[in-house]
Amino acid sequence: MANTATLKIEGKELQLPVIIGSEGEKAVDINKLRAETGYITFDDGFGNTGSCLSKITYIDGEVGVLRYRGYPIEQLAEKSNFIESALLVMNGELPTPAERSSFSQLLTANAPLREGLVRFIQSFPRDAHPMAVLSATLNALGAYYPHLASNNHQNDLEHFDEAAAIAISKVRTIAAHTYRVSKGLPFNYPNPKLGYCENFLHLMFSEPYSEYVPTPEVASALNLFLLLHADHEQNCSTSTVRMVASAGANLFASVSAGVNALWGPLHGGANMAVIEMLKAIHADGDDGTKFIAAAKSGKGDRLMGFGHRVYKNYDPRAKIIKTSFYKALASLGIKDDPLLNIAMKLEECALNDPYFVQRKLYPNVDFYSGLIMRALGIPENMFTVMFAIGRMPGWIAQWREVAANPKLKIYRPRQIYVGEPQRNYVPTNLRQG
Numbered sequence: 001m002a003n004t005a006t007l008k009i010e011g012k013e014l015q016l017p018v019i020i021g022s023e024g025e026k027a028v029d030i031n032k033l034r035a036e037t038g039y040i041t042f043d044d045g046f047g048n049t050g051s052c053l054s055k056i057t058y059i060d061g062e063v064g065v066l067r068y069r070g071y072p073i074e075q076l077a078e079k080s081n082f083i084e085s086a087l088l089v090m091n092g093e094l095p096t097p098a099e100r101s102s103f104s105q106l107l108t109a110n111a112p113l114r115e116g117l118v119r120f121i122q123s124f125p126r127d128a129h130p131m132a133v134l135s136a137t138l139n140a141l142g143a144y145y146p147h148l149a150s151n152n153h154q155n156d157l158e159h160f161d162e163a164a165a166i167a168i169s170k171v172r173t174i175a176a177h178t179y180r181v182s183k184g185l186p187f188n189y190p191n192p193k194l195g196y197c198e199n200f201l202h203l204m205f206s207e208p209y210s211e212y213v214p215t216p217e218v219a220s221a222l223n224l225f226l227l228l229h230a231d232h233e234q235n236c237s238t239s240t241v242r243m244v245a246s247a248g249a250n251l252f253a254s255v256s257a258g259v260n261a262l263w264g265p266l267h268g269g270a271n272m273a274v275i276e277m278l279k280a281i282h283a284d285g286d287d288g289t290k291f292i293a294a295a296k297s298g299k300g301d302r303l304m305g306f307g308h309r310v311y312k313n314y315d316p317r318a319k320i321i322k323t324s325f326y327k328a329l330a331s332l333g334i335k336d337d338p339l340l341n342i343a344m345k346l347e348e349c350a351l352n353d354p355y356f357v358q359r360k361l362y363p364n365v366d367f368y369s370g371l372i373m374r375a376l377g378i379p380e381n382m383f384t385v386m387f388a389i390g391r392m393p394g395w396i397a398q399w400r401e402v403a404a405n406p407k408l409k410i411y412r413p414r415q416i417y418v419g420e421p422q423r424n425y426v427p428t429n430l431r432q433g
């Protein structure tokens with residue numbers, strides 16, 4: 001493989017170093033391009049740009065591979081759980097029993113919210129979007145824990161475990177409290193005896209007169225959902241976290257920015273769009289046949305939850321979550337749900353229809369995760385919040401990678417200016433129209 005690439009420009013020849021990743025990914029290093037030629041590269045949307053060197057997550061979308069720190073997602077889904085995988089993603093290695101237990105203690109100790117934060121959440125209107133509340137409250141953590149949010153990377157890294165535990169533990173308490181406010185229900189306090197997922201479901205759904213106890217299948221479906229979302233390399237929210245971190249910002253400010261990026265419908269909203277699509281098909285009296293025909297003709301809407309920007313083969317997360325989804329449904333006794341029937345029809349048609357097969361449009365993780373969230377009783381406007389809870393370890397790991405980089409430079413992309421050339425100011429009385 002070549003060690004350098006040659007660029008010929010304006011009669012000049014420049015040797016650019018070639019970087020090879022540990023899985024053979026190839027990149028041309030253009031760090032010196034501008035200084036030596038005056039040119040920059042143009043890559044609208046960064047589709048061909050490696051923005052960093054990272055050791056966290058590897059994806060090969062062509063063959064449907066996803067690995068956290070080298071471990072295949074299939075093995076982690078079968079043998080690990082969300083918190084253990086979170087530690088792997090954040091720290092680079094599977095935790096020892098002592099590390100696991102000390103982090104669990106930190107999670108338990110940090111599950112409740114300070115009273116001021118509780119009042120902060122209560123102060124939002126009842127119909128506030130939970131992503132707005134989540135982002136604001138995560139950012140506010142920096143005000144409550146200033147020793148963890150000094151905006152001095154070296155200092156913040158010294159308290160990394162505590163900050164990470166606060167973010168991972170409190171994100172679920174904030175999410176559940178936000179939900180309770182929206183319903184006009186009293187808050188539940190975290191139960192230190194419960195595991196991460198069981199505690200979240202208790203915070204969401206327990207009532208003063210009845211403790212919510214999930215079936216093991218439901219707790220395990222939630223656990224898997226979170227684990228499968230723990231990181232996905234340089235997507236929009238992760239790149240946002242890294243961008244903010246590169247300015248020296250603290251962990252809470254950086255992940256709060258990640259939440260805002262995830263809120264965008266092109267990023268975190270696909271699982272919600274799946275349910276909206278199923279509802280629309282149902283309201284139309286269709287069983288999915290008409291909708292598929294319209295999607296194929298290009299005149300109708302696309303089949304939400306099918307296809308993926310990166311995975312051009314089966315989304316490995318979809319395969320894993322599907323089995324868990326059916327187990328959770330069976331344990332909840334859900335059999336004849338009209339939206340579910342439509343979903344299954346869409347899935348069956350798409351998997352056997354040459355249009356979808358030829359274009360490699362398989363169900364993606366969002367197709368099943370929307371259905372799982374619905375079966376668990378999570379309201380649709382909370383779906384993206386659930387995604388954020390799952391993605392928290394990845395954002396934290398990516399923040400740490402940036403903060404710990406001894407050669408860190410603030411991220412500062414360039415642009416090609418295509419606006420007006422220089423012109424002179426026109427006084428108000430001389431302006432036309």
Ligand code: ACO
Pocket residue numbers: 266267270295296301302303304305306307308309310359361364366
């Ligand atoms: N339903 C019907 N047809 C589709 C779908 C779909 N969901 N997705 C792609 N196609 C068709 C396109 O019309 C196009 O057909 P053509 O070749 O006849 O013109 C062909 O498949 C390729 O489409 P592209 O837009 O080039 O595929 P791309 O890989 O760029 O798009 C995307 C990926 C945006 C995810 C797309 O599949 C889609 O819109 N899916 C539905 C939305 C969704 O589920 N998004 C969540 C995915 S998570 C993520 O990617 C961040």
